[in-house]
Amino acid sequence: MAAVGLAILPVGASVVPAHATGLSEAYNSQTDIDFRQGLQIRLAWTGDYEGSFDGVIGPNSLRAIRDFQARHGFEPNGIISDQMLSQLVSQSDAVQNGLGVAFAEDAATGSRLLIPFNRVVDQGRTEVGNLWRSEDGRIEVETVRIADTGQTLPGLFDVLNRQTETRSVSSSAFSETSFKVFGTDSGRQYMMRFEVGSEDGTDVRGFSISYDPAVASEIEPFLTVASELFEPFAADPREPLVASREDKPFTTMLRNRRETAEPDGRYAMAYADPTQPNMFAIPPIDGRMASNQRDPSDVAFDMAGSGFAVSEDGWVLTNAHVVRACNAVLVSGYGRVTDRVVDTQNDLALVKVDGHFEAPLAIAADKPRLGEDILALGFPLRSILADSLNVTRGNVSSLLGLMNDPRYMQISAPVQPGNSGGPLVDLAGRVVGVVTAKLNAVAIADATGDIPQSINFAIQPNAVSAFLDENAIEYRTADAGAELTSVPDAVASVKDAILPVLCLDE
Numbered sequence: 001m002a003a004v005g006l007a008i009l010p011v012g013a014s015v016v017p018a019h020a021t022g023l024s025e026a027y028n029s030q031t032d033i034d035f036r037q038g039l040q041i042r043l044a045w046t047g048d049y050e051g052s053f054d055g056v057i058g059p060n061s062l063r064a065i066r067d068f069q070a071r072h073g074f075e076p077n078g079i080i081s082d083q084m085l086s087q088l089v090s091q092s093d094a095v096q097n098g099l100g101v102a103f104a105e106d107a108a109t110g111s112r113l114l115i116p117f118n119r120v121v122d123q124g125r126t127e128v129g130n131l132w133r134s135e136d137g138r139i140e141v142e143t144v145r146i147a148d149t150g151q152t153l154p155g156l157f158d159v160l161n162r163q164t165e166t167r168s169v170s171s172s173a174f175s176e177t178s179f180k181v182f183g184t185d186s187g188r189q190y191m192m193r194f195e196v197g198s199e200d201g202t203d204v205r206g207f208s209i210s211y212d213p214a215v216a217s218e219i220e221p222f223l224t225v226a227s228e229l230f231e232p233f234a235a236d237p238r239e240p241l242v243a244s245r246e247d248k249p250f251t252t253m254l255r256n257r258r259e260t261a262e263p264d265g266r267y268a269m270a271y272a273d274p275t276q277p278n279m280f281a282i283p284p285i286d287g288r289m290a291s292n293q294r295d296p297s298d299v300a301f302d303m304a305g306s307g308f309a310v311s312e313d314g315w316v317l318t319n320a321h322v323v324r325a326c327n328a329v330l331v332s333g334y335g336r337v338t339d340r341v342v343d344t345q346n347d348l349a350l351v352k353v354d355g356h357f358e359a360p361l362a363i364a365a366d367k368p369r370l371g372e373d374i375l376a377l378g379f380p381l382r383s384i385l386a387d388s389l390n391v392t393r394g395n396v397s398s399l400l401g402l403m404n405d406p407r408y409m410q411i412s413a414p415v416q417p418g419n420s421g422g423p424l425v426d427l428a429g430r431v432v433g434v435v436t437a438k439l440n441a442v443a444i445a446d447a448t449g450d451i452p453q454s455i456n457f458a459i460q461p462n463a464v465s466a467f468l469d470e471n472a473i474e475y476r477t478a479d480a481g482a483e484l485t486s487v488p489d490a491v492a493s494v495k496d497a498i499l500p501v502l503c504l505d506e
Contacts, residue, residue: 117371318421378422
């Protein structure tokens with residue numbers, strides 16, 4: 001598991017001999033620190049160890065080793081055998097993989113923390129941090145940053161360690177730089193961990209996990225590991241940008257779209273209430289589109305997107321909204337397209353070029369897993385950024401799109417105008433989606449002054465395959481057993497098949 005790779009134990013490499021006098025001394029003198037820390041982390045994943053991952057094997061760690069041995073039929077003597085070590089690795093891996101554990105970099109607070117991506121979905125920013133919540137509401141993870149408010153670590157501890165009508169505190173621990181509080185609030189169990197970083201004590205960062213007692217058995221080991229591996233000051237927070245109030249072409253276009261009654265499928269509303277200005281470039285479910293009449297100020301009709309080769313005989317896949325209203329479409333390096341097929345309902349399009357592709361990309365047969373690492377590739381903001389291929393990394397945040405639309409999935413990989421139509425690939429180079437939209441930051445900024453983070457969308461691979469099948473495209477199906485590689489290797493395997501797609505309003 002990439003999230004906790006530091007916890008891999010070398011089976012058979014560091015086993016303490018039975019004749020060692022004083023087990024603690026033997027472990028601490030005859031094994032390296034990485035082994036000892038990994039041992040503590042893996043025993044925490046199996047629910048046997050609670051404590052710091054300091055790499056010092058003392059009474060608490062020895063007790064955890066013996067507890068694991070006793071539970072699994074080994075002699076509880078505290079001496080690690082190859083067989084016991086192998087079982088510990090297997091069981092701790094199973095727990096991590098079941099939860100989908102991976103590190104998340106939280107831009108709102110600057111913290112780095114473990115998230116169980118198979119259980120929770122990124123809900124976005126709050127007033128003080130970021131929130132992840134399970135679909136059934138049983139699990140919530142929230143980051144918090146309190147800075148320049150006059151609040152101190154002792155003051156915050158006094159508040160959170162206080163019993164209320166709905167909240168009880170079962171245990172707490174306070175030090176000069178951090179504290180933890182455990183308890184129950186309105187029937188839910190919780191853990192809070194906070195730390196102070198600035199010399200003047202005004203920058204306090206932390207996180208909380210609250211959960212239904214029914215899921216305590218799988219969440220409590222996660223609490224221990226997440227708390228100990230939490231990095232509250234991994235980076236500086238990235239504050240939300242404030243949009244300029246100066247009229248710009250795209251802002252003007254959006255205002256025109258709000259004020260017209262005619263629906264435009266590229267800007268489906270995020271809420272059922274049409275007065276909400278959260279716009280997405282996603283077609284409505286019924287596929288209805290506005291007429292193709294053009295506003296001279298509507299610069300979105302003369303734009304660039306991305307696409308990728310899907311067949312050896314010259315077919316390139318992109319988004320319908322990239323090419324639908326174009327008088328002419330160009331694919332960089334191949335000139336004007338000779339044919340196009342547009343599916344506005346699913347925001348997919350095929351364009352044909354005169355040329356041959358040696359290595360079209362292979363389409364995954366199944367949708368990706370929740371929390372899976374993905375790469376978004378394309379040619380965003382060509383008028384501002386370099387013309388070379390742009391790569392961003394993220395995770396699958398949700399397997400449903402806007403308003404629970406099953407054709408889409410939510411991704412955390414940053415995308416920009418021009419990414420539309422580019423492939424979403426996993427670390428084996430398989431196409432697991434097509435980038436289609438991001439929450440319209442300009443519209444949000446116009447309304448709130450804040451630009452939302454990491455709310456982007458891609459079309460599911462099954463919708464892509466169905467579209468290609470419908471149009472008799474001879475595409476490649478990806479090998480489901482292909483080995484995952486590094487990001488550079490994955491990019492190298494697909495980059496030559498990804499192309500800029502230019503829409504000309506001639």
